[in-house]
Amino acid sequence: MITIYPLEWIDSLILLTLNPNKSNIGNLSQSDLVFITENLSRESHKIQIQLKNEIFALQKKRQIRLLVRKYHSTLVYLLDNIIENQNNEILKDGIFFRITESIIDTLDDLLYFVENRYPNYLNLDERVPLPYLLVSRKEILLKIGRLSKKKTAINDVNRVIQIIVDALTVSNQINAGNKITYREVLYQKELLKKVEMQLAIESKSNFYSLLDELLIEVNFNDSFYISHVIEKVENHLKSQETLAGKIGELLFCYKEFSQLSSSERIAFDPSKQNISFMLENWFRHEIKYLERKKELSVDVDENNAATESMQMGEDKVECTLSTDQMALILRAGDESRVLKARSMSLVFKTIVPFLSTPFKKNLSYQSVRSKSYNAEDRDKEIAIQTLKKIIEKIKSY
Structure with a gap:
């Protein structure tokens, strides 16, 4: 039976060593501070391995759920304490500040590991604690800033990047009236990570870019992005002079879209419908509208031809x-x-x-x-x- 407490070292570091109420932080030597900095990465790796081993040893879902939630709640608790410790003057400057920031980053990485690897065992719809939210927002805003500087050779992709940046920036504006859940924070972190990876290999694909495919897959149901996709299709149809040509190209765009997968478990905005449902609905109505318009046009042409024929017959x-x-x-x-x-x-x-x-x-x-x-x-x-x-x-x- 496993009796080791995997978070023992980092727990003691936060609650005792760097707690101004329980120890004299000023007595820490330069070598102590260097050791702390170097050991954080090793401890993070050990904790992840320990958690995976413990979960692998369990067979019942209830036991796994309790274990995952125990780790998660403890990490949130430690994050809350290190942020509170930062209010002490001695921890606000120099190497002490850099150490506390490294600890916060380590805890944030561990939380992301737990949330991303074992989401089914967590209640991701719980409201996140304020310290956790502040740290997450700081990380997300940093990545948003990095993303906003990305430029590609494809104008459409650059426009989509700006839509993502704007949507996430608005979402992370502090509003005490909003209930921010773990699910929303995790979605944004994962989205930024995938977008950054996608842009590293972004190239011209079919009608929809690889970035479009990613956003549709992760159900990025932001209203501005949906409007952008519709506008993109409408601009493409303008190259066709006839209704038959427009219908043909619209059906092609719809076919390409229908072949893309879209998750129903996650969403950028949980209060809105799935992006796949909204765009498919638009495609169906637009196709029906153009087909009806073509039918009416044929009727008018036939009437005009008949009238012209009658007039020609009378004017011979x-x-x-x-x-x-x-x-x-x-x-x-x-x-x-x-x-x-x-x-x-x-x-x-x-x-x-x-x-x-x-x-x-x-x-x-x-x-x-x-x-x-x-x-x-x-x-x-x-x-x-x-x-x-x-x-x-x-x-x-």
């Missing part, structure tokens, strides 16, 4: 010549360059739809053009006589 010019005779005159007009177009086919295509005969209302320009190559002598004579009649008429003017 009736020619007393047959289609064969009409074809000869148009062909002659093209080949004599009286009528000029890119091709003879274009001459027929442009003129014939507006002509009719006493026997036929709608003429096919292809049919009329083909007849210009197979005209009978009688049709040629009638065409010539018609042109002579026109010549005589012009002479009479």
Whole structure:
């Protein structure tokens, strides 16, 4: 049975050695202070190993839960005491201040280890004590400042970084009316750690950047970030001129988004819905809207085409010549360059739809053009006589 108290050295250091009410801190030698500084890292490593060994030896979840919570509450208690000790004048300056800061950092690392490795055995929805909150905020704000200086070659990624910085800065503004839980503090620490790691390998991927994929995965449901994703999609759709093109690109963006995972256990803002739910809802409504708009557009185009066709039918010019005779005159007009177009086919295509005969209302320009190559002598004579009649008429003017 394990009877060793793993926190014994650091406990004694905080509650006795560096406690101005129980010892004369000024009697500590330079070698004592150097030893304390060097031993902190070793002790932290030993405590983590001891905790893992103790948990590994247990089989019941209830026992593990009690052990994890015991470690966690003791670390919070020690953190509270070292911060209180810092109020003493002798610990506010020089090497003593640096030692107390090192102890605070060590305790913070141990708390992060417990919270991150064994979150299922802790009540992360408890309100954090003020000393713990102050230390955590100091660490988070330091990392936020470091993140705000990060710049990449991708403008969209830089914009997302600024959104993260702004969201976390606002979240960490001191407001006594807010209940800050361990879960929220742990989320922000883990988010900053993952973002920093992601930026080290950030590169252009698909429509969504690797940073987007991370934020969607950890359910970063900040309203400004969600608006940014929507704006990003809308700007992408502007490159498409047709509704069909916009719908196609929107479906592509939705497909890419649907393939990204998003946690339902964690959230940046627990009071809001999951980022996946909100964006999927937007995609579905936007696709439905564009598809309906396209349907209405098709209806309008069909009505306009029908109206145009009716008007064309009503506005046709009736020619007393047959289609064969009409074809000869148009062909002659093209080949004599009286009528000029890119091709003879274009001459027929442009003129014939507006002509009719006493026997036929709608003429096919292809049919009329083909007849210009197979005209009978009688049709040629009638065409010539018609042109002579026109010549005589012009002479009479």
